Amino acid sequence: MHRTSPCLTLFALVAPLGCGLLGGPAAPVATTAAATNPVAAPAQPAAAGSAAADDEVRALVTQALTPQMCPRLLNSFIGLPGEGTATGPAAGTLPSAGRWWIRSCAARVEGDRLVLALGGPGWTWIDRETSGFRVRQYLLFEAQAELGADVAVGYDRARRVASLWMRPAEGVRATITPRGVVSAEATGFFSTLLGGVAAVTGNSVSDRARQQAGELGSTMLRDRLGAGFTMTFSLDTQQVDFMVGALQRGEVPQRPYADASRTPWMVNQRSTVWPGGLDVVGPIAPEGGARAGLDVELEEGDGATVRATCTEPMFRYFDARFRAPDAAPAAPPAATTVIELSAGSGPQHVTLPDTLPGGPCPMLVTISPRGGSLPVRLRYRVAPEAAHGPATPAAPRRVRVQIAGSTVAHDNPSGHAWDMVGGEADQVVVTSSVPLEREIDRTPVMSDRDTATWGRWLPGAYDLARDLPLHFSVYDDDATTRELIGVALLDPARVPQASGELALPLRSEGPVPRQTGTLRLRVEVLP
Numbered sequence: 001m002h003r004t005s006p007c008l009t010l011f012a013l014v015a016p017l018g019c020g021l022l023g024g025p026a027a028p029v030a031t032t033a034a035a036t037n038p039v040a041a042p043a044q045p046a047a048a049g050s051a052a053a054d055d056e057v058r059a060l061v062t063q064a065l066t067p068q069m070c071p072r073l074l075n076s077f078i079g080l081p082g083e084g085t086a087t088g089p090a091a092g093t094l095p096s097a098g099r100w101w102i103r104s105c106a107a108r109v110e111g112d113r114l115v116l117a118l119g120g121p122g123w124t125w126i127d128r129e130t131s132g133f134r135v136r137q138y139l140l141f142e143a144q145a146e147l148g149a150d151v152a153v154g155y156d157r158a159r160r161v162a163s164l165w166m167r168p169a170e171g172v173r174a175t176i177t178p179r180g181v182v183s184a185e186a187t188g189f190f191s192t193l194l195g196g197v198a199a200v201t202g203n204s205v206s207d208r209a210r211q212q213a214g215e216l217g218s219t220m221l222r223d224r225l226g227a228g229f230t231m232t233f234s235l236d237t238q239q240v241d242f243m244v245g246a247l248q249r250g251e252v253p254q255r256p257y258a259d260a261s262r263t264p265w266m267v268n269q270r271s272t273v274w275p276g277g278l279d280v281v282g283p284i285a286p287e288g289g290a291r292a293g294l295d296v297e298l299e300e301g302d303g304a305t306v307r308a309t310c311t312e313p314m315f316r317y318f319d320a321r322f323r324a325p326d327a328a329p330a331a332p333p334a335a336t337t338v339i340e341l342s343a344g345s346g347p348q349h350v351t352l353p354d355t356l357p358g359g360p361c362p363m364l365v366t367i368s369p370r371g372g373s374l375p376v377r378l379r380y381r382v383a384p385e386a387a388h389g390p391a392t393p394a395a396p397r398r399v400r401v402q403i404a405g406s407t408v409a410h411d412n413p414s415g416h417a418w419d420m421v422g423g424e425a426d427q428v429v430v431t432s433s434v435p436l437e438r439e440i441d442r443t444p445v446m447s448d449r450d451t452a453t454w455g456r457w458l459p460g461a462y463d464l465a466r467d468l469p470l471h472f473s474v475y476d477d478d479a480t481t482r483e484l485i486g487v488a489l490l491d492p493a494r495v496p497q498a499s500g501e502l503a504l505p506l507r508s509e510g511p512v513p514r515q516t517g518t519l520r521l522r523v524e525v526l527p
Contacts, residue, residue, distance in 0.1 A: 059112045061164065062151045066114050070105035073118065075315065077101055077280045077364075080124045081224070082272050092243055092253030093501070095270040095377055098124030099280055100143055101318065110148065113169060117146040121179070121322040125274050125375075128216075138277055140325050141217060145174040147225055156250025160235040163249055167228040174225060176217035180325030239264040256379035257295060259498060266292070267382040270501075271367065273304070274375040278368050283311045284352070285362040286384045292352045293385040294365070298341040299503035300407060300518030301376030305368050308353055309335035310361035333357075335366065341378070343505050343515065347496075351385055373409055374517065377503065398461045399495055400524040403429055403443060405453040406474055408485050408506065408517030425476040425485060427452040429519070433462075434469045434489075445477050461526055464492040472519055474506055484509060486516040499524045 082097030103120035119142075126139045149166040156163070230247040233240050243253045255268040266286070271279045286292045298304055313333035321329055334357040339350050356363060369376045408425055411417060417424075426448060431441040441459060446452035462468060469491040476483040486506030496502060499522075506517040 055112070057153060058151055061153055062109055062112055062114050065151060065164075066107045066109050069107040069114075069116060073102045073105050075102065075283060075311070077282065079269060079271070080122065082125070088245075089247060089251050089254045091245065092241075092255050093270060095272040096279075097272050098122060098138070101280075113148045113150055114166065115146070115148045117144075119144040121318070123277075124217075125272070125277065138274065139217075140179040140322065141214075142177045142179060142322075143175070143217075143221060145172060145221060145225055147172040149228065154249045159250040161250045161252055162233045162235070163247065163251075164231040164233075165228060165246060166231075167246070168226050172222045172225045174218055174221040176214055176221055178214050178217070179322065237264060255381075256501065257381040258500065263384050265381050265383040267380065269381075270299075270377065270379045272375050272377045273367055273369050275369050275373060278366055280314075280364055280366050281380070281382070282364040283362040284365065284382055290384040291354050292382050293349060294338065294352050294380060294382055295347065295349050296339065296341065296378060296380040297347040298343065298345055299377045299379060299501060300505075300520065301369060301374050302343055302515060303370035304341045304376045304378060305370055306338040306341065306380075307335040307366045307368075308338050308356060308363045309333055309366065310356050311364055312361065314364050314366075338365070340370070352382070374407065374515070377518070377520075379501065397465075398463050398526040400457060400461050400526065401470065401490070402457045402522040402524070403431070403441075403454050403472075404501070404520040404522050405451065405455075406506065406517055406519045407451045408474065410450055412476075412483070412485075412516075424448045424450050426478055427485070428475050428477045429454070430473045430475065431458060432471045432473075433467050434471050435467060440470070464495060468492050468495075472504070472506075474517065474519065488519045490521065496523055496525070 077099040078101075079096030080098040080100055082095045086094055100122035101120045102118055104118070106117045108115050121140065121142050123138050123140050125137075127136045147168045148170055150169050152165045152167070154163045154165075155161070224244055227245045229242065229244055230253075231240070231242045232247070232252045234252060239252075241253050241255075247253070256270045257265070257268050266284060267281055269281070273279045284292055294306070296306060310333070317330065317332050336353050336356055338352060339348060341348065352363065352365070354360070365380075365382070367376075367378060367380075406427060406429065408427065410424065426445050428445045429441075429443045430439060432439045441456070443454050443456055446454070458470075462470065469489050472488045472490070474485045474487070476485055486508055488504035488506050490502075490504060494502065494504070502521045502523050504519045504521065505515045506519055507513040508516050
């Protein structure tokens with residue numbers, strides 16, 4: 001491969017900015033000291049001429065970057081963070097729980113600083129309990145944010161990765177205003193009584209919940225944008241990527257689809273969607289009239305429907321929906337069903353349609369849950385269709401397994417709360433090897449949560465032929481009783497060809513098993 005000059009590398013990084021901006025959910029920032037100072041001073045003092053050259057490069061990048069920001073950002077749907085605590089590059093694999101629809105954008109240069117103002121409606125799933133009241137719903141909101149950022153660039157020669165950092169210099173101004181109804185439900189006798197008193201006196205609990213949601217959302221948005229942004233460009237894969245937070249020089253975000261054997265992707269994300277909700281990805285418009293392919297896998301939940309629709313009718317529908325959030329919604333615009341996903345269907349690949357009702361047009365891909373009371377979680381990647389697919393890797397022989405977490409239904413199969421006093425499940429996972437007929441591991445108890453996160457590796461590595469299947473039992477472990485929530489089985493046929501995430505349905509025992517939740521694993525394939 002021919003050598004790339006620094007100038008060519010710089011413009012290769014700046015020109016395709018928008019692809020990275022749509023490339024994944026806003027990921028939590030790394031909190032290590034190294035991550036928060038990605039462009040640390042060199043070991044030896046820099047010469048005055050070198051420092052002046054660096055300043056000129058930063059000024060050049062800022063001037064080139066600024067006019068491209070808003071054309072790429074306008075009308076995009078930016079992923080909002082959901083569950084998970086991963087930091088640094090691993091944060092790029094976390095699922096989003098909502099979207100911020102960018103409807104207004106202004107970018108300018110002040111001195112050598114990029115000043116960016118964004119605004120628009122959005123939605124996110126909120127599950128909060130305080131003072132005996134719980135809010136568990138999709139929250140509609142209007143968000144406004146403005147920040148001034150210093151731009152810095154760097155290049156890692158060994159990894160052949162160029163990085164661009166945008167670091168807020170004087171804080172972030174951000175406000176989230178909830179729209180529509182915020183319903184707060186009492187979770188105990190005294191909170192029920194308090195709610196009745198508040199209603200009589202005119203101090204609505206739901207109004208207070210709405211105010212608190214706005215204050216909490218504004219703080220989270222300020223903190224999130226205050227972490228800055230990192231954009232990367234790999235010379236080897238030609239992949240541009242973007243995430244909220246500071247990565248070290250040469251680091252690139254990890255994504256749900258990790259292999260780089262296909263053409264550079266436009267979207268590589270993971271999302272969680274609750275019943276009654278909708279996720280939106282796009283707009284998607286491959287260059288040169290090429291068709292786009294979709295890799296998708298339902299990781300948890302009963303099923304999901306993936307559809308494609310033209311952007312303009314969907315924009316009009318969302319405009320009306322956010323303008324009057326309490327009104328009865330009109331029917332959504334016509335859409336083309338791309339694929340129906342069911343539990344256990346495994347990874348799928350389809351070609352996105354090139355003609356749509358009202359097309360040809362840039363498209364939006366929407367994801368909606370199908371049936372059940374559990375959320376669905378999916379990973380998906382959109383990329384131009386290649387002439388040939390990647391080579392099939394050799395079948396794995398040994399694996400390491402991590403219990404990442406689990407999500408269970410809020411009520412047990414009888415329709416009652418897991419705890420006698422109405423609380424959420426106290427989850428514990430017991431793992432055993434079926435061929436070896438012995439228990440392998442038992443997680444700590446995660447108290448009072450429908451969604452539990454462990455990130456716990458099982459001891460040792462497991463031979464597919466000798467040690468599998470692995471049997472997982474998830475219990476509600478109370479002080480005096482232990483109730484089985486559901487069981488799952490990892491057999492050799494379910495082990496993926498490459499390392500990655502895997503979701504197994506949890507099913508109750510009995511004559512007619514029911515899905516009661518989902519167990520999330522990470523499987524590391526070994527030679």
